[in-house]
Amino acid sequence: MNKFKIFLVSLCFQFPFLILAQDIAYNTFHNTLKKKAIEFSHEPNFNKVQNFFIEKNYDSTLVFSMRLLNSTKDKIVTDYCHYFRGSSFRAKKLFKEAKSELNLVSREFEFYILIHKELGEIALELNDFEKAIQYFKEAEKLSIKNKQVIKTSTIYVNLGSSYLHLNQFKNAEEFFFKSLKLQEKEKDTTSLIELYINIANLYYIQYKDNEAIPFFEKAYHLSVKTAHFDLKRKSSLNMAVVEENRGNFKKALLYRKESDHWKDSLNNQNKIWxxxxxxxxxxxxxxxxxxxxxxxxxxxxxxxxxxxxxxxxxxxxxxxxxxxxxxxxxxxxxxxxxxxxxxxxxxxxxxxxxxxxxxxxxxxxxxxxxxxxxxxxxxxxxxxxxxxxxxxxxxxxxxxxxxxxDNLLHWALLQTKQLYFNRESVHLYSIVQQIEYNYKPLLLDKSIQFENSVSKSIFLFVDLDSLKIVLRNLLDNAIKFSPKNGQITFLSNEIDSDFCQLIIQDTGIGMSESTIAELLQEGELLAKKGNSEIIGTGLGIQLCKQMIAKNNGTFTIESELNKGTRMIVTLPKTK
Known part of the structure; x- marks a missing residue:
């Protein structure tokens, strides 16, 4: 029992305890900056600096803000420059320089509450939690007067996190629940999920399982309503460990699979972005x-x-x-x-x-x-x-x-057994979506309509790199042999619990039975015939067949002349 509890606590600490004050009403601040750019039109560098800062181009912000500081005598402009520089240094993890710049901002600065916020976050980054508490308490006082800049609920979360790192559990609990009361009214789903996880961690550290588990469950149920993949992954992973701690390993396994699914979705989304x-x-x-x-x-x-x-x-x-x-x-x-x-x-x-x-x-x-x-x-x-x-x-x-x-290189690596295969669970729909992005210019050039009708619930157990090579070759062939304004469709067909068919269907020129027989014959390349540019060498198909076989799959072709082609790839599913 103790082993499970220690494992769960260490696991939860992998997720960040603290929630930094990221919910600043940036629209208010940025609108003010644009107004200031008009007001300080006589300062040519101010407009550049505020634009670079909004765009998060921190290097250019630092360069042009220094030029502005050397040329201006306006106290308000100087305060803005020091804030821009301090915030930019903090974003680049140069905390010493950041603190020096922020401490140069006068208390007359319109957004002085941001100075306490920045200094508090720097203290948290440097694990100086007592100093962080001082800064956030100052920010709490100022937030009462200026709630449009920083939400009081976020300051409470940061205070609770600081006390939690100092093992002052009662103070941490007090501020977490103050924040909870405000956030439930604000109905910010993302922040509320993170807060539930923080409170659950607070109780788990103290071995108060009965108080912690309901908050893990709240976080999990609320994560269903958000599109935030990372929060879904964290919430389901926490529930997996909770069920392991209870001894319910069947449920734990389901939660772990769900966590892995969201992790894969997050990775695919990042790649697409x-x-x-x-x-x-x-x-x-x-x-x-x-x-x-x-x-x-x-x-x-x-x-x-x-x-x-x-x-x-x-x-x-x-x-x-x-x-x-x-x-x-x-x-x-x-x-x-x-x-x-x-x-x-x-x-x-x-x-x-x-x-x-x-x-x-x-x-x-x-x-x-x-x-x-x-x-x-x-x-x-x-x-x-x-x-x-x-x-x-x-x-x-x-x-x-x-x-x-490229096909010749991979074929040579296969023949010399130098190509490394690492089979893993991959999301088929996302891979097809990536291949579509790669070939979008060719599809648009020929005005070919592409349709991804693959089921989003299919996961294959294959080598990812070799699967991409196969799909690229088959899609390239489909585009090459399809006329303008044609159509290419990717379909899926789950044969049974072990295997799934991926069908690449086009409306191209098709093939005769003799050509299909030559392509499917093991180790055979197409001989050059009358119109060699149309027929091709068949090297890509031979490469695809060998890579599909390496992944324990099969490959067949269905086609008729002038009636299109169906390339059918059968591959094992993730069990």
Whole structure:
């Protein structure tokens, strides 16, 4: 019994006891900053500083606030600058510098309550809990006069957390319940869940299981109503340990599975957000490049007297670059040919594979060479529409060559047994969603409609990296062989309790029975036929078959010419 209790207490401490005052009414503060920017329009750096601070660009905040401090004599502006700098230093974990800046803010500062809040949080970060209590009590006094800046309920939580770290349980309990009384009126679900967990931890530390467990249960039931994955994970994990402590291991197992589910959901959400953030940054960078190009064009129009000189110089550079690139391509082609001949001699059993791959690579290089020649000629005529088409064509050729090389690399690793497999439980719907994000530009380019109809309740027990390789190859093939305005659908079919089918269905050109038989034959690549660019090498399908087999799955194809294709992958489910 004691072992379970000690384990539960240590587990709960993994979740942060303290709830910092994060519920500042930032809208009020930020609106004030914008008004101040208008008021202090004679201070050009103030608008920059407040914008950087709101955007959480702390490095730029520190640089421009120092410039403003060196140039201004206004006491109000000085107070704002010291607060900006102190808060920025705290965000960067430079606590000594943060305290120095915050202590320079005068008591006449309109938001002086924020100074106590920042200093209290720094004291908590440094485990100086008695000092934290002093700062938060000062903030409590000021919050009575200015409730629009910091909620009194949050200050009570921070005070309770500080007393809890000092093992002053009665004081901690008093402030936690003061906060609880206010928060139940405020109906802030997220804060209320965290407060329930804090109170439960308070009682568990004192071995008061009967008082603690109802608050763990309240936190769990309330977490069902929130979309906060991390709180759901914490609440269900706490309930798992509570049931272990009670000896009800069956319920504990269910709670642990639920906790793992929310953990996976949180990770997937973070990945999707990371991808979306990257795409957003890429789009902004592209727009900035377009703006720079337009700026250059405007400057060229204003300097017509020098147009002949710049044109001649640009033409010379372009000619030199073209000759250099052509020489490089010739040398690279010779190198690739020499390496191919050497590999053919050392590995006769792979003659067919390397013959087909080298054919495709040479085709891609030749296509790029031809396209680049056209590109050079088109640059002289400044036909921008044709230039755009050539650039898009080059991109498609490069992407095709890259996909072929990527498949070849993974195929080689499989053959030499250097590819590491780590089977784990993965959420199928989220993986398909990630693959859709990766191929969104290609889908939009061909106006193909994509539908993810995979059940959100399916978890597969597979190697995550190899599953992504399989789905990327199958989706790439579906896009390649589908016409414009086509449709690609991902479906799921649970065969039984052990296996699940993932179906990739398209409305493309389809395949004949002989082509399907060749693709499904073990170790066979498609021989080059009349229209080799349409048929392909089949290397991606062979790679998919081997990786599916490594994951204890099976692979079949259903297709008819001009009626689309269904790729069916059967994989084991998580038990």
């Amino acid at each position: 990371a991808v979306a953030d990257f795409e957003k940054k890429f789009a902004v960078a592209q727009k900035q490049k377009e703006i720079k190009v337009l700026t250059v064009e405007n400057k060229l129009k204003n300097t017509q007297r020098n147009i002949f000189f710049f044109s001649a110089t640009g033409l010379l550079l372009l000619l030199t670059g073209g000759v250099y690139l052509y020489a490089q391509k010739v040398r690279n082609s010779k190198t690739i040919l020499r390496q191919k001949n050497k590999l053919d001699e050392l590995n006769a059993t792979k003659d067919q594979l390397f013959s087909i791959v080298s054919h495709d690579l040479r085709s891609s290089v030749n296509a790029l060479k031809t396209s680049n020649a056209k590109l050079s000629a088109t640059l002289e005529t400044k036909n921008y529409d044709e230039l755009n088409q050539l650039i898009i064509q080059n991109s498609g050729i490069a992407n095709g060559a890259y996909s072929l090389l």
